Amino acid sequence: MRTSPQHFNSSFSSFRSASSWFELYAAFSTFMMLLRTAINELIPIQVRSFIISKFRAHFLDRSSNKVSLHINEYWDMDRNELYYAAKEYLPTKIIHDFKVLKVGKLEKQNHFATALDGGQKVKDIFEDIKLTWTYRKSSPPSASQQQKNSVNLDEKNMFVLTFDEKHREKVMESYLPHVLSAYKTIKSGKKVLKIHTKWPDRGNIWQASELKHPATFETLAMEPELKKAIIDDLDRFLRRKEFYKKVGKAWKRGYLLYGPPGTGKSTLIAAIANYLKFDIYDLELSSVYSNSDLMRAVRNTSNRSILVIEDIDCNKEVHDRSKVELDDSKKLYHPAMPMPVPMHPDQFPKKFTLSGLLNYIDGLWSTCGEERFIIFTTNHIDRLDPALLRPGRMDMHIHLSFCKGHAFRFLASNYLDIHGHHPLFEEIESLMEEIEVTPATVAEELMRSEDPDVALQGLCNLLKRKKIEGGDIYIKEEEKAPGSQDTINNFTPHVQGIQQSFTQEEDDFSSDG
Numbered sequence: 001m002r003t004s005p006q007h008f009n010s011s012f013s014s015f016r017s018a019s020s021w022f023e024l025y026a027a028f029s030t031f032m033m034l035l036r037t038a039i040n041e042l043i044p045i046q047v048r049s050f051i052i053s054k055f056r057a058h059f060l061d062r063s064s065n066k067v068s069l070h071i072n073e074y075w076d077m078d079r080n081e082l083y084y085a086a087k088e089y090l091p092t093k094i095i096h097d098f099k100v101l102k103v104g105k106l107e108k109q110n111h112f113a114t115a116l117d118g119g120q121k122v123k124d125i126f127e128d129i130k131l132t133w134t135y136r137k138s139s140p141p142s143a144s145q146q147q148k149n150s151v152n153l154d155e156k157n158m159f160v161l162t163f164d165e166k167h168r169e170k171v172m173e174s175y176l177p178h179v180l181s182a183y184k185t186i187k188s189g190k191k192v193l194k195i196h197t198k199w200p201d202r203g204n205i206w207q208a209s210e211l212k213h214p215a216t217f218e219t220l221a222m223e224p225e226l227k228k229a230i231i232d233d234l235d236r237f238l239r240r241k242e243f244y245k246k247v248g249k250a251w252k253r254g255y256l257l258y259g260p261p262g263t264g265k266s267t268l269i270a271a272i273a274n275y276l277k278f279d280i281y282d283l284e285l286s287s288v289y290s291n292s293d294l295m296r297a298v299r300n301t302s303n304r305s306i307l308v309i310e311d312i313d314c315n316k317e318v319h320d321r322s323k324v325e326l327d328d329s330k331k332l333y334h335p336a337m338p339m340p341v342p343m344h345p346d347q348f349p350k351k352f353t354l355s356g357l358l359n360y361i362d363g364l365w366s367t368c369g370e371e372r373f374i375i376f377t378t379n380h381i382d383r384l385d386p387a388l389l390r391p392g393r394m395d396m397h398i399h400l401s402f403c404k405g406h407a408f409r410f411l412a413s414n415y416l417d418i419h420g421h422h423p424l425f426e427e428i429e430s431l432m433e434e435i436e437v438t439p440a441t442v443a444e445e446l447m448r449s450e451d452p453d454v455a456l457q458g459l460c461n462l463l464k465r466k467k468i469e470g471g472d473i474y475i476k477e478e479e480k481a482p483g484s485q486d487t488i489n490n491f492t493p494h495v496q497g498i499q500q501s502f503t504q505e506e507d508d509f510s511s512d513g
């Protein structure tokens with residue numbers, strides 16, 4: 001039977017009254033009731049649940065086939081390399097239709113950098129596998145956590161990687177290694193270096209900022225032989241991955257820089273970092289509160305980095321929260337206890353010596369990661385534990401000392417653009433043989449005027465004044481490093497005990513550089 005438009009219109013208009021709607025609803029409800037009763041009676045409950053679960057899995061809960069990998073920033077308190085790999089890798093996958101992004105630029109970059117700001121999803125396709133990354137940012141530590149120094153690192157920021165379950169094996173065996181290797185490539189080509197410092201009021205974990213120190217070996221005033229020895233050592237280190245593996249040694253190197261204040265120890269560290277393109281981790285021993293704190297700090301440094309511990313002779317007082325203290329009434333008490341309490345001798349603190357601490361750091365550091373440097377600096381090498389100085393501990397001892405002829409001329413050419421001769425040179429150099437002056441002081445004097453004649457005359461007058469007054473500039477007799485005999489004759493920068501243990505043959509072995 002055909003339905004004419006007139007017939008449809010008349011049927012529709014007959015439905016428009018309220019009673020018609022009610023009749024329709026009543027008929028539908030009755031039908032549904034009958035249907036439900038019939039299903040309940042005819043189909044067993046197990047079959048019904050099976051059908052419902054299939055229906056749900058197919059239409060409603062499609063994510064039940066998905067696997068989610070949680071990649072936390074820390075793994076058992078250690079820095080999780082995969083997290084940092086994802087952090088560098090994902091910005092390369094950010095596309096233009098993202099609605100929220102972080103954007104910024106560091107001075108040394110010539111382009112704007114973008115990064116995820118939490119919550120966004122980044123899609124990636126790897127050999128036809130569709131993957132989704134989500135970044136979850138943790139909330140900053142609460143004041144009480146900070147006070148107790150009890151931030152749980154494993155609960156920090158994380159990436160969640162989601163993909164179909166059937167690709168689990170391929171993701172684990174091929175995709176994650178692909179992310180890691182992309183990270184290594186990005187990292188080795190990056191231009192912006194970081195300096196990491198620890199702040200007790202920010203959870204006492206490493207905080208990174210851009211390393212802006214412009215020092216390079218080209219700007220460093222240093223005896224050419226020493227400069228060459230250091231650069232050669234750095235180059236040799238970089239190209240010897242296979243060699244270290246062959247001899248069963250960790251691919252690491254340790255330097256001890258020593259010399260009076262202002263002789264360029266920090267400047268040399270910056271020059272080394274800029275040369276190697278390694279990040280710096282600046283460990284201030286006074287910010288270390290316990291052994292676990294120290295262990296966490298050292299273990300959370302990355303590969304291709306320099307761990308710097310400056311002024312090791314100055315850090316005699318290292319905070320130890322478990323330390324038993326003596327109050328005014330000479331009773332022993334534990335800081336965690338409100339009242340003085342009697343303590344068993346076993347509970348007394350073990351003596352926390354600086355040399356023990358440094359040995360501990362050194363031991364800890366040598367067991368984690370590779371392609372790393374550790375640099376200790378001191379103004380007083382004579383105060384260091386000989387165990388720390390023994391060969392094999394610090395591979396190279398570099399003595400930085402006062403400014404003499406060559407270093408002075410280098411600074412004059414760098415600061416005043418005097419590349420040839422100047423009438424005041426001889427007089428200044430001869431004064432420098434009698435007066436000990438640091439490169440820092442010379443550099444400061446040379447910056448006082450843009451006019452080379454005025455600046456050099458200023459330096460000459462300063463040296464003459466000091467000669468008349470007697471005594472060294474800024475350095476007291478007892479503060480001189482041992483071997484200062486040498487430093488009087490030249491701007492030493494000599495190398496003591498360099499372990500030039502590698503022969504030419506070994507050099508040839510390392511072909512990977």
Ligand SMILES: Nc1ncnc2c1ncn2[C@@H]1O[C@H](COP(=O)(O)OP(=O)(O)OP(=O)(O)O)[C@@H](O)[C@H]1O
Nearest residue numbers: 219220221260261262263264265266267439440443
């Ligand atoms: N060898 C050098 N070449 C060029 N500049 C230098 C050199 N030594 C020192 N300077 C200048 O002096 C300043 C201070 O030097 P630096 O901080 O590196 O000395 P330091 O030995 O680390 O001192 P401290 O022991 O007090 O930390 C530097 O910023 C740099 O301008």
